Amino acid sequence: MQSETDLPDGSELSGVRSDQRQNPTGPYLTAPEDLGSLLPGEPSFRTDQLREWLYEHPVLDPEEMTNLPVRVRNALGPNHWPFAVEVEQSSDRGRTRKWLFRAPDGAAIEAVLMGYRRRTTLCISSQAGCAMKCSFCATGQFGFERHLAPGEIAAQVAFAAASLRDRPMDDSPTRVSNVVFMGMGEPLANYASVREALRRLIDVMGISARSITVSTVGVVPGIDRLAEEPWSVSLALSLHAADDHLRETLVPLNARYPIDELLASARRFTAGKGRRVTLEWTLMKGLNDTPEQARALAAIAREVRAHVNVIPMNPTPLAPQQRPSDLQIRRFVDEVKRHGANVTLRDTRGTEIDAACGQLRVRSATPPEDDPAGNSGQHRNRTADNR
Ligand code: SAH
Numbered sequence: 001m002q003s004e005t006d007l008p009d010g011s012e013l014s015g016v017r018s019d020q021r022q023n024p025t026g027p028y029l030t031a032p033e034d035l036g037s038l039l040p041g042e043p044s045f046r047t048d049q050l051r052e053w054l055y056e057h058p059v060l061d062p063e064e065m066t067n068l069p070v071r072v073r074n075a076l077g078p079n080h081w082p083f084a085v086e087v088e089q090s091s092d093r094g095r096t097r098k099w100l101f102r103a104p105d106g107a108a109i110e111a112v113l114m115g116y117r118r119r120t121t122l123c124i125s126s127q128a129g130c131a132m133k134c135s136f137c138a139t140g141q142f143g144f145e146r147h148l149a150p151g152e153i154a155a156q157v158a159f160a161a162a163s164l165r166d167r168p169m170d171d172s173p174t175r176v177s178n179v180v181f182m183g184m185g186e187p188l189a190n191y192a193s194v195r196e197a198l199r200r201l202i203d204v205m206g207i208s209a210r211s212i213t214v215s216t217v218g219v220v221p222g223i224d225r226l227a228e229e230p231w232s233v234s235l236a237l238s239l240h241a242a243d244d245h246l247r248e249t250l251v252p253l254n255a256r257y258p259i260d261e262l263l264a265s266a267r268r269f270t271a272g273k274g275r276r277v278t279l280e281w282t283l284m285k286g287l288n289d290t291p292e293q294a295r296a297l298a299a300i301a302r303e304v305r306a307h308v309n310v311i312p313m314n315p316t317p318l319a320p321q322q323r324p325s326d327l328q329i330r331r332f333v334d335e336v337k338r339h340g341a342n343v344t345l346r347d348t349r350g351t352e353i354d355a356a357c358g359q360l361r362v363r364s365a366t367p368p369e370d371d372p373a374g375n376s377g378q379h380r381n382r383t384a385d386n387r
Helices: 018-022 032-038 044-056 070-079 138-142 150-166 191-204 220-228 244-250 259-273 291-304 326-338 348-358
Strands: 084-091 096-102 108-115 120-123 127-129 144-147 178-181 212-216 234-238 278-283 307-312 342-345
Touching (some): 044 150, 108 127, 108 150, 150 191, 191 212, 212 220, 220 259, 234 259, 259 291, 278 291, 291 326, 307 326
Parallel strands (some): 234 278, 278 307, 307 342
Antiparallel strands (some): 084 096, 096 108
């Protein structure tokens, strides 16, 4: 990306000090209801003030918590955020901001903020790395590091909100209006943490449940649990193939939860929540871009009353799959439409989003042992490329 700015140390610009790397505890790693434990001897209204600064009006630096006494601000200062900002990149004339955060134990966390006219969407990570090993996804190839804690998930949203407040994006809302779990990790494989993060985003931060999308590769028990939760969050299913044979080659988890079971759980979710699910379809040349797949996909979408989102494949260094030509992409979308399904193709901005989401792979962290592309450690202090 031409306009991208790599900051060797984004932390200084963002007001995050490097000494916090040493400290594994802090306000975001404490449940909002337990914040009093961080303020011993302080009256309870201080806890309420702190909670507001953390969730309702997040600030980059505790120094900005103007109604808290200096002693309280100082006590919180060093470990305000549960991670340091290792890299901040911005592109698209400042309307896309990507962060590589680093937890004190070295775990990498990535988030991408995208400004539009009527919404500002943040793509967040639920795990450092991913265990799902989808053959076309860079995160999967990199392997699993660890689950993220609820506070590490919620803090990505708080940090983006604070950044947006500090430096608004042109022509976009100044608050994070939408959140998508489409960064690193499989959210439903880290259910308890994702659930607690959702609770904080919805009940404490005040983000509308409908504006939050949980994207899953198809963890059926997780979908069923999510359907039972009190919030009407949106659900996206990463389908990618209309038959089990092809899907298994792309998504290993399909061996455990085949398409029929996945669609049955999607129907249960839709029935329970009264909400349509989205079927995500990363379009790969010569694999799932055929007219047969388009027709089968349209039939599935009609049957489960789902919306289809076609995402042209973003090439990653270790994946053999390729992006189809623009003509082929258009033909595929038209064929799905012609067979009666509701379908959208990600626009240019969307393509960029998914470039980020599909390629959230951190090269500055420990690389996989067998890295045939020889990319290990090449771009230190950079996030994965976004072509
Ligand atoms: N684990 C969850 C969320 C993370 S992936 C899931 O699978 O849904 C978010 C979306 O990006 C998924 O639909 C995924 O299939 C898609 N994606 C992954 N790699 C991609 C790539 N190289 N190009 C385009 N989309 C990709």
